[in-house]
Amino acid sequence: GAVVSQHPSRVICKSGTSVKIECRSLDFQATTMFWYRQFPKKSLMLMATSNEGSKATYEQGVEKDKFLINHASLTLSTLTVTSAHPEDSSFYICSAVGQGVGQTNEKLFFGSGTQLSVL
């Protein structure tokens, strides 16, 4: 199926610093990518929809100035957590809309996730 690569897989940073997470669609172009956050033993919560060439659409309660999303190309979206604090520690997952191998319908494929720990 379609492959979505996410880096880094794990990052530890000091409180107040910024962290950038990359999400790449490796073998397909993704005009739309999604960013999720998952706390331990909780479900995935959609943070924002990233659209290539335009501003991201944020879900209610998500601070757009804190979670900066850039989707500058059809294969790359980045999420920057600015001035990170311990409460931002979480598992962040990106996803992209693509086609599975041998299929014509589009589905959502997920990256492997990034565990962010803010000290």
Add this chain to the structure above:
Amino acid sequence: QKEVEQDPGPLSVPEGAIVSLNCTYSNSAFQYFMWYRQYSRKGPELLMYTYSSGNKEDGRFTAQVDKSSKYISLFIRDSQPSDSATYLCAMNVGGSNYKLTFGKGTLLTVNP
């Protein structure tokens, strides 16, 4: 009431058992239903994708949707230790809307 309810478990079964995982939902606009498998600290992997009431089978996995009851199920036959993971149901309204609403996930352990 949350849009999607899923018993978080944990669920522990012996190898070879039939596993039944379930979700209920309240939004009648949901038309597409998915089951994802997520290993610890990894991204979800799509297992099953259905858009109509009834059963869909893929190998040892069967997805069942009952739109009238707003209830979906995933059955795993002949469960294997490698099936041990968290299983998440997800759904959306379909069309060009790919925004998914997830259940909490059920942690499954298959014991050898």
